[in-house]
Amino acid sequence: MEYVHMKVKIEFMNLIYFILLNEKILEPIKLIQQLLNDTLIIQDNIDNHYINLDEINCLQLLTIIIQIIDQYFKKNHINNSTLMIDIQQWIISILKTSIQSSYQQIIFLLKFLNQSTCYLSLSMKQFLFDELINILIENNQQNHMNIYRQFTSFWDRLYLLSIIIECITNENLENYQIPYHPSIIINKNQNNILIDLYFFHLRRLANNEIIRIDLINKILLSNLPKINNKQQISIGEKIFKQLKDYFLL
Numbered sequence: 001m002e003y004v005h006m007k008v009k010i011e012f013m014n015l016i017y018f019i020l021l022n023e024k025i026l027e028p029i030k031l032i033q034q035l036l037n038d039t040l041i042i043q044d045n046i047d048n049h050y051i052n053l054d055e056i057n058c059l060q061l062l063t064i065i066i067q068i069i070d071q072y073f074k075k076n077h078i079n080n081s082t083l084m085i086d087i088q089q090w091i092i093s094i095l096k097t098s099i100q101s102s103y104q105q106i107i108f109l110l111k112f113l114n115q116s117t118c119y120l121s122l123s124m125k126q127f128l129f130d131e132l133i134n135i136l137i138e139n140n141q142q143n144h145m146n147i148y149r150q151f152t153s154f155w156d157r158l159y160l161l162s163i164i165i166e167c168i169t170n171e172n173l174e175n176y177q178i179p180y181h182p183s184i185i186i187n188k189n190q191n192n193i194l195i196d197l198y199f200f201h202l203r204r205l206a207n208n209e210i211i212r213i214d215l216i217n218k219i220l221l222s223n224l225p226k227i228n229n230k231q232q233i234s235i236g237e238k239i240f241k242q243l244k245d246y247f248l249l
Contacts, residue, residue, distance in 0.1 A: 011058040018086040070119040114194040129197040154205035
């Protein structure tokens with residue numbers, strides 16, 4: 001357990017480094033002290049508060065870290081965009097420097113992106129989402145797992161829809177429609193942001209792909225990926241149909 005706590009503190013020190021380098025933060029020590037106090041990182045009983053002992057790292061403190069930083073910048077009327085970009089890189093570095101980013105870690109971060117308390121901008125959320133999906137696929141390929149099919153085209157990533165659906169706790173999706181442009185996203189739909197990010201992820205890949213007959217046939221013949229939660233199957237079917245119709249147009 002001592003090693004685990006040391007690992008968390010080292011990760012946190014990297015975040016402190018970004019804060020100290022940010023010239024827009026007039027009182028970095030004050031912000032750092034607040035982060036230390038509110039996250040309880042300086043205490044030995046950290047695992048009794050925010051962290052799951054199975055997968056311990058600073059990412060499990062991400063919600064409260066982002067909240068503290070956002071409140072600090074709003075209180076001091078400072079633009080936090082540069083620090084948030086640094087935090088993006090900090091998150092990705094933690095994932096990539098791990099021996100292997102666990103499935104649970106990635107799911108945790110996907111759920112974090114879908115929370116209304118996630119104060120990252122849409123573009124930052126999209127960047128993190130894309131990175132998380134790429135890491136998830138890379139881990140799958142390295143482990144030679146057969147959970148997903150081989151990803152030879154953008155549409156093969158449709159099989160990640162089941163994971164996206166399982167990360168969403170809000171069931172009020174009866175009137176949900178995929179956004180055809182980021183400007184369509186409004187505040188009241190923030191609980192569905194993960195589906196929006198997934199759509200934009202697929203569309204970006206599709207725009208860079210040469211459309212061939214075999215790809216069109218693949219889309220036409222595709223079926224809804226398996227969804228374990230029976231209560232979410234109808235939601236999955238609705239989103240699947242919208243995605244299929246959009247990419248066939």
